[in-house]
Amino acid sequence: MDIFLQQILNGLVVGSIYALIALGYTMVYGIMGLINFAHGEVVMFGAMVTITVISALVGAGVSLPGPLLVIIGLLIAIPACMLIGFTIERIAYRPLRGAPRLAPLITAIGLSISLQQVAILIWGRNYIPFPPILNHDVITFLGASITKLQIVIIALCLLIMVGLLTMVEKTKLGRAMRATSQNPAVAGLMGVNVNSIISATFVIGSGLGAVAGVMVATNYDQAHYYMGYMIGMKAFTAAVLGGIGNLGGAVCGGILLGIIESLGAGYIGDLTGGFLGSNYQDVFAFVVLILVLIFRPSGLLGEKLADRA
Amino acid sequence: MSLLDVKNLQVAYGGIQAVKGIDFHIDQGELVTLIGANGAGKTTTLKTLVGMVKKASGSIQFDGKDAASIHSHDFVRHGLAMVPEGRGIFPKLTVEENLLMGAYARNDTAQIQDELVRIYDLFPRLKERCRQLAGTLSGGEQQMVAMGRAMLSKPKLLLLDEPSMGLAPIIVQKIFEIIQMVAAEGVTMLLVEQNARLALEVSQRGYVMESGKITLGGDARALLDDERVRNAYLGE
Ligand SMILES: Nc1ncnc2c1ncn2[C@@H]1O[C@H](COP(=O)(O)OP(=O)(O)O)[C@@H](O)[C@H]1O
Ligand SMILES: [Mg+2]
Numbered sequence: 001m002d003i004f005l006q007q008i009l010n011g012l013v014v015g016s017i018y019a020l021i022a023l024g025y026t027m028v029y030g031i032m033g034l035i036n037f038a039h040g041e042v043v044m045f046g047a048m049v050t051i052t053v054i055s056a057l058v059g060a061g062v063s064l065p066g067p068l069l070v071i072i073g074l075l076i077a078i079p080a081c082m083l084i085g086f087t088i089e090r091i092a093y094r095p096l097r098g099a100p101r102l103a104p105l106i107t108a109i110g111l112s113i114s115l116q117q118v119a120i121l122i123w124g125r126n127y128i129p130f131p132p133i134l135n136h137d138v139i140t141f142l143g144a145s146i147t148k149l150q151i152v153i154i155a156l157c158l159l160i161m162v163g164l165l166t167m168v169e170k171t172k173l174g175r176a177m178r179a180t181s182q183n184p185a186v187a188g189l190m191g192v193n194v195n196s197i198i199s200a201t202f203v204i205g206s207g208l209g210a211v212a213g214v215m216v217a218t219n220y221d222q223a224h225y226y227m228g229y230m231i232g233m234k235a236f237t238a239a240v241l242g243g244i245g246n247l248g249g250a251v252c253g254g255i256l257l258g259i260i261e262s263l264g265a266g267y268i269g270d271l272t273g274g275f276l277g278s279n280y281q282d283v284f285a286f287v288v289l290i291l292v293l294i295f296r297p298s299g300l301l302g303e304k305l306a307d308r309a
Numbered sequence: 310m311s312l313l314d315v316k317n318l319q320v321a322y323g324g325i326q327a328v329k330g331i332d333f334h335i336d337q338g339e340l341v342t343l344i345g346a347n348g349a350g351k352t353t354t355l356k357t358l359v360g361m362v363k364k365a366s367g368s369i370q371f372d373g374k375d376a377a378s379i380h381s382h383d384f385v386r387h388g389l390a391m392v393p394e395g396r397g398i399f400p401k402l403t404v405e406e407n408l409l410m411g412a413y414a415r416n417d418t419a420q421i422q423d424e425l426v427r428i429y430d431l432f433p434r435l436k437e438r439c440r441q442l443a444g445t446l447s448g449g450e451q452q453m454v455a456m457g458r459a460m461l462s463k464p465k466l467l468l469l470d471e472p473s474m475g476l477a478p479i480i481v482q483k484i485f486e487i488i489q490m491v492a493a494e495g496v497t498m499l500l501v502e503q504n505a506r507l508a509l510e511v512s513q514r515g516y517v518m519e520s521g522k523i524t525l526g527g528d529a530r531a532l533l534d535d536e537r538v539r540n541a542y543l544g545e
Contacts, residue, residue, distance in 0.1 A: 191413045
């Protein structure tokens with residue numbers, strides 16, 4: 001029983017981060033019908049930039065409380081990632097609007113690789129440790145343990161997601177985003193600058209990605225040029241699981257995938273008589289992806305999966 | 310000077326000429342209809358007027374400005390609104406959100422709220438369904454949404470592309486009543502219709518379009534009596 005609760009808690013932490021990243025995939029898909037496979041790299045840049053900023057501050061002898069240093073790092077990483085997302089759309093995707101759907105897909109994969117190469121040039125190929133500025137105190141209850149940091153991660157993810165959903169549902173910008181995703185030509189007729197809406201979508205998604213990247217880095221105490229690939233694939237899976245294009249679906253899909261993966265990792269040893277260990281946990285995400293694509297391609301909350309993916 | 314003045318307008322899709330050099334004008338306060346068979350180029354003409362399709366040549370003067378200088382998403386800010394063919398509602402926005410999209414380019418919040426109330430007075434059905442997703446409405450109700458939405462942009466010129474298409478006769482009647490009410494409020498309109506008789510009956514002037522060209526034009530009453538119109542469009 002303890003291990004069950006423990007795995008649920010672990011799943012919630014990872015799952016809420018997946019959800020935050022999945023929102024970036026699903027927002028872009030909703031508005032342009034495009035899978036931005038470079039989104040994982042935006043997440044990676046968020047982590048890298050934050051670590052660099054914090055390390056520089058610590059190295060310069062600035063002594064501020066850890067959480068404050070992380071906030072300063074975020075305040076630089078978020079706009080940096082927004083700029084990356086904005087630029088990606090402008091130079092890579094916009095010229096391909098109306099092109100056959102394979103073209104932006106290949107471009108997305110090429111972009112993802114290019115961004116990794118840029119990260120190697122800046123930060124090298126090694127793991128970059130997160131500076132030891134955060135408190136990893138553990139809270140224990142009902143036999144399961146969770147760090148205060150992880151509680152903050154879950155709470156912040158939920159807060160951001162509620163904020164985003166409220167923005168999309170209640171504000172004029174959100175209404176214009178939904179209108180554009182449903183009928184861009186008519187949205188233009190209403191005076192919506194569709195290009196600006198698409199830019200805004202990339203910028204917001206990338207900002208969320210930056211925050212997620214920092215959460216990953218604090219949770220695992222490190223970052224790496226390749227980290228965006230796996231977490232990006234997981235989050236993409238979460239978006240498909242929830243119903244790609246559907247914001248609420250991305251949130252549910254992310255949290256659910258985190259929990260599935262975590263329970264899987266916890267029990268895989270027992271299930272296979274010790275043949276497979278918890279290092280096989282990544283397999284679960286892709287098993288889920290395959291099962292969803294076979295049995296419910298529209299995802300949990302999606303109505304239909306457009307064939308344009 | 311006319312509100313809208315179109316000279317030698319030509320529009321092509323790839324190599325195919327859809328509009329082959331047409332001239333027409335609309336004066337302030339007029340209700341003008343453009344009739345013609347399927348494929349004549351009516352929708353293409355309207356889309357060109359609101360910048361959804363680029364013209365090949367010719368000139369469009371709207372309210373004293375050259376339309377070529379207007380960004381495609383800014384036409385509504387210059388006073389041009391369109392009820393598109395097939396209504397073009399946002400199916401997963403509520404009725405009220407659809408209507409408010411019509412006012413997207415405006416910032417006078419208080420006045421928008423007043424006009425929303427007026428639209429609901431005009432279309433009580435929409436008020437009852439204001440929180441419903443527009444995609445769940447009947448065709449006639451969706452047409453009301455599209456018209457209310459266009460009116461909320463406070464247009465100087467309202468373009469209507471086949472508002473009666475696919476609707477039951479009793480609903481068509483209702484839509485035409487609304488068109489006349491809107492006209493009575495002083496909104497200038499260009500009405501594209503296949504239902505030529507009804508359209509000519511409510512309009513002051515009309516044009517007939519055939520294979521990309523305007524072949525007839527004039528007083529709506531005169532067109533109703535015209536031999537060619539009667540044979541080709543009024544089924545007599
Ligand atoms: N997007 C398009 N691409 C290519 N040809 C088109 C397109 N839209 C319309 N056409 C062609 O242009 C001509 C005029 O069409 P349209 O303006 O829709 O006529 P109408 O509204 O009078 O029925 C038709 O021959 C039609 O096939
Ligand atoms: Mg048409």
